[in-house]
Amino acid sequence: MAGNSSIEWTEATWNPVTGCSKVSQGCKNCYAERMAKRLVAMGNPRYNNGFKVTLHEDLITLPYKWAKPRKVFVNSMSDLFHEDVPLEFIQKVFDTMNDTPKHTYQILTKRAERLSELAPQLTWGPNIWMGVSVENESVLNRIDYLRTVPAKVRFLSCEPLLGPLNNMDINDIHWVIVGGESGPRSRPMLEEWVWDIKLNCEKNKVAFFFKQWGGVQKFRTGRLLKDQIFDEYPQTELLNPTTK
Template sequence: MGDKTAIEWCDRTWNAWMGCQRTSEACRFCYAESWANRYGVVQWGATADRRRTAPTNWRKPAKWQATPWLACRMCGWRGPERDAGVCWTCPQCESTRYTERTRQRIFVNSLSDFFEDRPELTPWREEAIQIMLDCDELDFLLLTKRPENINRLLDDIIASGSDAGIELEVAMLQNAGRLPANWWVGTTVENQHYAEKRIPELLAVPAQTRFLSMEPLLGPVDLAPWLDELMPGHTWRDCLCGRIDPADRPCVTCGAHGIHWVIVGGESSHYARPMDADWARWIHA
């Protein structure tokens, strides 16, 4: 589980536990629920138990951290370094000039929601946080449909005085009050309603990198209200809006408080609802 993945925006998946319950329209044809039903691994829903994965799975991040990773800026390929100390060649486009060391992106709990608020998940979440703190050479992608829970659940862990809570508090103090730099925090936004509901909650999280997963994209979404609030009267380079400042300066405001990455895609299911390509073009423009 997790060593390889077909999810294009991450390198691996790491599931500390499995199981969830539907919370919005994006969950109607949830791939994780379909997978669980097909293989009978875990039940879904509010009354079902969540299932902790095997100890070998919990040890995987430490193993992955010891694996050097490469990325090709020419074609986008990402993968393990195969020949240490040898000229790096992209196996996909055979480029050597644009292949360089990078950090692995680990999608945490692709078969559950890391910030689902259930009492039995508290100790598991603490253990997972300890692993993410220890493996600071990996980037952990924490995607949730419950961004309103993030600050409260993390504050509870800090207040508990556990080893993970103490280390998290120290890490945040060392990072100017923000979460560890290798924690990328994101939320799902499938339509305008959930953009208006979830994006403000995500922006309240003191993360160094925030992202949106707009898949499945079920309707047009206007992100301008949050862009205008973050950047009144300014245009910048390398920002969500894609506009350019005359002095070619990176967006200082957005870099501290904004949304840094947007994933857009349709639904993957035998019952997939159609996505209009113009909805994606509108977001990109």
């Protein structure tokens, strides 16, 4: 339920919640759902409920055991702001993150409206980065909800990128990750969509990270964009010191 990660923009994953449900086109070929099916077949007891939302109280304090600082993707197998996750549970997860400031926590949600509603009831230490998924123009409003959150780093995950995001408003956003869909039935991503986001980030001085082209065999398509690797991270020490 935790360990080193092969996800390019993080170092480890931590899953005090597992399971989710689909809310938009980006969820159609969910990698976490596919992985959960494999774990069920392997008899993993954490997945006795399959891909239904399941809370793992015993994992909330796991990061206290990690001696080495690391970047941690929170709930790679779920969504911390899913409607079936109680506020009290989310607050416990935040307590752990705030109590372990040597780690950097990266949270990603598609439920930006609930995130915005609950944000005032959470404590946002500078080591807690908050992001939303933006796969196409139909969910651009998630960025507006994210802007209301007092996280020191606010980021976007445009993965799977399913269409152009021309002139996307990234004001008060500090980091943008872009990636194509991988696995069976993966949908295509055009270079011009990616490059437009790259130029937008450059214009607005936002860190840009190109994760992958994706496809059925993503190791073959790689990470090169116009013959370059783009793996920028937000320079947190340069961000507005009044932003919590």
